[in-house]
Amino acid sequence: MQKIIAQDLSFELYLPASDIQKRVQALGAAIRQQYENKNPIFIGVLNGAFLFTADLVRACQISCEVDFIKIASYAGTTSTNKMKKAIGLSKDIKQRHIILVEDIVDTGNTFSKLLPDLQVLEPASIAIATLLLKPEALQYPNLPIQFVGFEIPNKFVIGYGLDYNEVGRQLEGIYQLAE
Numbered sequence: 001m002q003k004i005i006a007q008d009l010s011f012e013l014y015l016p017a018s019d020i021q022k023r024v025q026a027l028g029a030a031i032r033q034q035y036e037n038k039n040p041i042f043i044g045v046l047n048g049a050f051l052f053t054a055d056l057v058r059a060c061q062i063s064c065e066v067d068f069i070k071i072a073s074y075a076g077t078t079s080t081n082k083m084k085k086a087i088g089l090s091k092d093i094k095q096r097h098i099i100l101v102e103d104i105v106d107t108g109n110t111f112s113k114l115l116p117d118l119q120v121l122e123p124a125s126i127a128i129a130t131l132l133l134k135p136e137a138l139q140y141p142n143l144p145i146q147f148v149g150f151e152i153p154n155k156f157v158i159g160y161g162l163d164y165n166e167v168g169r170q171l172e173g174i175y176q177l178a179e
């Protein structure tokens with residue numbers, strides 16, 4: 001079992017790079033079927049989705065545009081109470097098909113706050129593509145999560161863009177917190 005020590009925590013290999021790459025190709029094919037000739041805008045959510053976005057847009061092999069946003073959290077005392085706002089969107093998304101690309105959807109709280117901000121910009125459609133989804137943690141079942149790489153247990157993971165205090169983003173596989 002391949003192990004990674006990140007600061008004070010130990011992680012074990014959970015999804016090898018080859019499994020991720022295979023799944024990303026399959027997601028790309030599914031997106032191609034739905035979005036060919038629609039010239040969608042992929043919007044990656046930084047920082048975690050930078051690798052997934054890069055691999056996914058190449059796997060789709062359709063004409064598209066790519067943008068990135070960052071989520072700024074402010075006010076509130078807990079992570080879920082915090083106001084979340086998307087910053088950095090540089091494109092006009094009116095009447096465009098949008099695919100939001102995320103590394104992981106956990107509670108869904110981030111997207112539940114973000115989607116209304118994007119909907120007022122009147123896109124033609126919004127879909128979410130997430131590499132990882134934690135179904136046990138999800139509190140917003142109505143989010144438009146149309147493309148899921150892997151459903152995983154409610155355990156902390158790093159790698160393939162995901163970090164623990166900025167450690168581990170460069171790893172090609174996904175690593176799960178060891179028991």
Ligand code: 5GP
Binds near residue numbers: 107163
């Ligand atoms: P949500 O708003 O869906 O609860 O959380 C989404 C954000 O929480 C993700 O974009 C990510 O930044 C962080 N997150 C949730 N679960 C994990 C995890 O297992 N590992 C890491 N590194 N981040 C996580």
